[in-house]
Amino acid sequence: SPFTGGSILGDRIRMGELAGDAGVYVRSMATRGALGGLARGTLEAVDVLDAAGFDLVIIETVGVGQDEVEVARAAHTTVVISAPGLGDDIQAIKAGILEIADVHVVSKCDKPDASKAIADLKNMLALGLSLSRRARWQIPVVPTSSQRDEGIAELLAAIDEHWSSLEETGEIATRRVQINERRLLKAGEEILRDQFVRNRDGKIGALVTELNARALSPHRAAERLLADLHIGDTK
Known part of the structure; x- marks a missing residue:
């Protein structure tokens, strides 16, 4: 839930018969507000399962x-x-x-x-x-x-x-390249987002005042904030 942060992870209830199968591992993950149907840590979890020797990894999205x-x-x-x-x-x-x-x-x-x-x-x-x-x-x-x-x-x-x-x-090679390119970009986005969240406190008040006065656009305000936090190149 984007409001309470809670979630109902029903996989173990719906697939309880798999609990005794040593060849099956189920990991439920809440999206925590991430868009696109996948949790942010999904692909890292897939990497761990791959390294652990699981031949087949099934990713279930939150919906359709x-x-x-x-x-x-x-x-x-x-x-x-x-x-x-x-x-x-x-x-x-x-x-x-x-x-x-x-x-x-x-x-x-x-x-x-x-x-x-x-x-x-x-x-x-x-x-x-x-x-x-x-x-x-x-x-x-x-x-x-x-x-x-x-x-x-x-x-x-x-x-x-x-x-x-x-x-x-030969499309498997193309897909692997596309997957890794996407993961690289997503990782960069998440690093920037985390840095922004950690460092924004106490630095947005003046910008919000300018936004309220319509003296500044949200895009320009974000550029100034990122420059002040020394995050990324806003040129």
Whole structure:
């Protein structure tokens, strides 16, 4: 919550049967206000799990909002899960979500309106809303149902096929470069943000007074504050 700072981390409740599996580790992380659907420490946690020898790391975002696409800049394969009956056709036309998917999944396919959700996604993909850089990969739409234990094997197969496609086309190297470039920029942003928060106290009063008097724009005020704190190059 951006108001109280509290969070409900329900992973261990929903996946309690995995607690006794020595090959599975679940780490819940609150976003603490971070945008994009991922916590700031998510990729560092992935690094630790990778170093610990986990072959497969699954990152679950906080939801399926239109702007929560940061995971596509962090993962080799992005799976977007949609549930039927959550809204009208616009639910399937969220371009940001549609474009980041390497694999689309329609969960709860035992529900009667699941076929419509599947058809909507396939129609949107047919209209060419997928990213052009992924044109060599035909994005599948996989129906699944945990109640009927259906589609799980097909989903795993689709993920494996996408990984094979990345290796065969050489795109895996490109994605790794893009991921590392993004991580570098994000790390720089976070360092600047932390320095700003630590050092701003006692130095913004005069600037706020000028802002209230409309003698200064917020952008110019921020430049002056950063220059005063010796953070970054504001030229």
